[in-house]
Amino acid sequence: MDSSTPLIYIVEPYGGSIRRHNAALPHIYWDDAAVTRGDGVFETLLIRDGHPANLQRHLDRFQSSARLMELPEPNVADWIDATRQAVEEWSQRTDADAKCVWTYTRGRESTGHPSAWLTITPLGETVLKQRKKGVKVMTSPRGFTIDTSLPGVEEATEGGTPEPAPWLTVGAKTLNYAANMAALRYACSQGLDDVIYVDPATGRVLEGATSTVIVARPGRKLRTPTPGGDILPGTTQAALFEYAEEQGWRCKEKDMTVESLLDAESVWLVSSVRVAVRVTELDGRVLPAPANEDEVRELINAALGAE
Ligand code: PLP
Numbered sequence: 001m002d003s004s005t006p007l008i009y010i011v012e013p014y015g016g017s018i019r020r021h022n023a024a025l026p027h028i029y030w031d032d033a034a035v036t037r038g039d040g041v042f043e044t045l046l047i048r049d050g051h052p053a054n055l056q057r058h059l060d061r062f063q064s065s066a067r068l069m070e071l072p073e074p075n076v077a078d079w080i081d082a083t084r085q086a087v088e089e090w091s092q093r094t095d096a097d098a099k100c101v102w103t104y105t106r107g108r109e110s111t112g113h114p115s116a117w118l119t120i121t122p123l124g125e126t127v128l129k130q131r132k133k134g135v136k137v138m139t140s141p142r143g144f145t146i147d148t149s150l151p152g153v154e155e156a157t158e159g160g161t162p163e164p165a166p167w168l169t170v171g172a173k174t175l176n177y178a179a180n181m182a183a184l185r186y187a188c189s190q191g192l193d194d195v196i197y198v199d200p201a202t203g204r205v206l207e208g209a210t211s212t213v214i215v216a217r218p219g220r221k222l223r224t225p226t227p228g229g230d231i232l233p234g235t236t237q238a239a240l241f242e243y244a245e246e247q248g249w250r251c252k253e254k255d256m257t258v259e260s261l262l263d264a265e266s267v268w269l270v271s272s273v274r275v276a277v278r279v280t281e282l283d284g285r286v287l288p289a290p291a292n293e294d295e296v297r298e299l300i301n302a303a304l305g306a307e
Contacts, residue, residue: 033106040105134280243303
């Protein structure tokens with residue numbers, strides 16, 4: 001078998017059976033809500049040194065996403081088991097970083113049963129290149145805004161309320177990523193790599209199309225836009241802040257503007273698989289490498305390996 005062939009494990013939502021699936025064969029039906037409506041949730045995890053990085057935070061967000069989408073509670077033990085089996089098999093092929101995606105959908109309209117599976121694939125060339133060379137980024141409005149004063153939004157984004165505003169999916173990592181992918185294609189068409197969304201009404205920096213924004217400031221300080229509401233709480237950012245605090249950095253969630261990105265020591269996009277890519281250009285302005293570039297990168301890598 002080609003070492004880049006994806007591994008697929010089906011996770012039966014009822015009964016807990018986990019079975020390996022032949023990647024050359026289809027496994028989704030035409031009437032699955034993932035296909036017809038983009039209706040489901042997912043998590044993307046980094047597989048490093050034979051382990052899923054940051055596993056507990058991914059499990060927590062997965063459960064909270066499912067709750068917000070009113071999907072049946074995923075069986076955490078099955079997901080851990082399936083991930084362990086898949087990672088063990090993958091690790092026999094290679095010890096290079098890999099990407100694991102958990103997908104959990106509302107399932108087939110004809111049966112009403114959710115569908116669930118995970119995949120492991122190698123990292124793409126683009127990810128590896130961006131980790132090394134950084135990314136050129138444009139800022140842009142997201143194209144829609146979420147009124148965070150609507151009833152239930154604040155509680156919903158923390159995943160804890162029994163009665164979140166039922167029509168909202170903020171705070172859930174849903175399969176609905178077509179607009180984010182379109183934004184990335186647009187950035188590419190302009191010779192750029194990524195987009196940072198900015199709220200046009202307030203000038204508040206939100207997040208990358210698939211990442212969390214982190215700013216390093218002089219004096220070993222890290223800042224990130226306050227997660228929640230229209231900013232997906234990132235597992236990488238959470239791991240980074242916990243670990244960096246232990247290492248003597250001062251970390252704060254704080255609203256910020258594009259100007260504060262431009263005068264930062266360094267700006268980073270962090271997410272599970274890319275881990276940390278430095279923003280080397282923002283809206284055409286070059287952001288020079290700081291003296292502590294390697295230190296920050298190692299801090300983020302260590303944060304993911306720390307668990
Ligand atoms: N924000 C968005 C919109 C994302 O899609 C992602 C990851 O895919 C993140 C933030 C970063 O999240 P994490 O660090 O958990 O991968």
